[in-house]
Amino acid sequence: MAICAAAGTLVVVALLLHGPFPGGSLDGRVAPHDVAAVEKEFRIRELTPHFIPDSRQAWARLGIALIIGSIGSVGMWSVVVALPAVQSEFGASRGGASLAFTLTMAGFGLGGVAAGRLTDRFGIVATVVLAAVLMGAGYLAASLSTALWQFNLIHLAIGAGASATFGPLMAEASHWFERRRGIAVSIAATGSYIGGAFWPPLVNWGIQNHGWRFTHVAVGLVSCGLMLAFLFILRLQMGAGSRRSHIDAPPPRIDLRLGGHALTMLLFTAGVACCVAMAMPQVHIVAYCGDLGYGAARGSEMLSLMLACGIISRVGSGFLADRIGGIRTLLLGSVMQGVALLFYLFFDSMVSLYAISAMFGLFQGGIVPGYAIIIREALPASEAATRVGIVILGTVVGMALGGWISGVIFDATGSYAAAFMNGLAWNAVNVTIMVALLLRARQRLAMA
Secondary structure: OHHHHHHHHHHHHHHHHHOOEOOEOOOOOOOHHHHHHHHHHHHHHHOOOOOOOOOHHHHHHHHHHHHHHHHHOHHHHHHHHHHHHHHHHHOOOHHHHHHHHHHHHHHHHHHHHHHHHHHHHHOHHHHHHHHHHHHHHHHHHHHOOOOHHHHHHHHHHHHHHHHOOOHHHHHHHHHOOOOOHHHHHHHHHOHHHHHHHHHHHHHHHHHHHHOHHHHHHHHHHHHHHHHHHHHHHHHHHHOOOOOOHHHHOOOOOOOOOOOHHHHHHHHHHHHHHHHHHHHHHHHHHHHHHHHHOOOHHHHHHHHHHHHHHHHHHHHHHHHHHHHHOHHHHHHHHHHHHHHHHHHHHHOOOHHHHHHHHHHHHHHHOOHHHHHHHHHHHHOOHHHHHHHHHHHHHHHHHHHHHHHHHHHHHHHHHOOOHHHHHHHHHHHHHHHHHHHHHHHHHHHHHHHO
């Protein structure tokens, strides 16, 4: 797989140098339909009520969006907590019960693309209303499951509903800010980590005291009700007569002379590559600690530390992106993620693993929101949510692929050393793409 990653690096370089791509070219020309989209957006903005980016109203919207994202993230985390109870009731294998998580992530990735498209066309409020209803119905249906395959399949819908509270909300937040766009997008993305902190204990308490079926009913009703309530408040903030806030959004900030399809394809590839690398410690740190004799409890603590530091990283990367731009910020995070992976190769004492896990969280947390920032810096607001959804799908594919590949490599070698090296190779693909985009941005600036 490391060879595949290296080959991917060469392909990316060739594509950047030569092209062509559908929807745009890489030779410095802008596709006509992209120009028309920007011009149309400006004409629409002239006819709409004035909205001031970075205003107090923008921050109020962002706060509501963060709450919605934190509530909606239950769709990602509840299945992990419910897994043992569901496996026991249906008498299933661990692998069979784990398929629910796999389908949740599949729904999250594919649903993000559909939710992004709906957001660009009908607005964030209508999209998340649909997602909230879908999630609520999904949890109610899951509580009525009479077979494991039903429970697993329903999580495809739950994951799709949860997806609307991640990528589309990041894209939407980017429309409300210009000077503080980086921190706004990062804060919106933090909802998934905040939800990961408070939902699992609540779900676990419900399962221990009332059973997993009653808990699923409660989660469905509570999450749906709260999301709809805060969406009503968000709609009041945005104005009842405006479906799409991207009408008032600031225009693109940088010109990479890449068509929308071309840039999306490159960022999708980068998302797959960075998250294959990211998945290695996130998915396997608990098992790795068990192999070293430290126990699963220590590994779980390291994972929690990693995710907690990821919150700091996401917010910090947003501040950094507002100063140096999305491309440079994502490049820095990717390089430092590679450094942390390298440290895993050389240090395996308990203290060093705690330190490296914290370091890894501080480096990687801002990478995924960075893709949304780059998209809004370079492309029209009217298509941002769709393209963010496509790139988020790439990161989900990368996480799923990375977790599986690392396990396969361990089975083949009996060690995680080769798996860490594989992660480094994939991470190099991401670094290559970011360097190429940065050089291209500098070249265009010099020619202007």
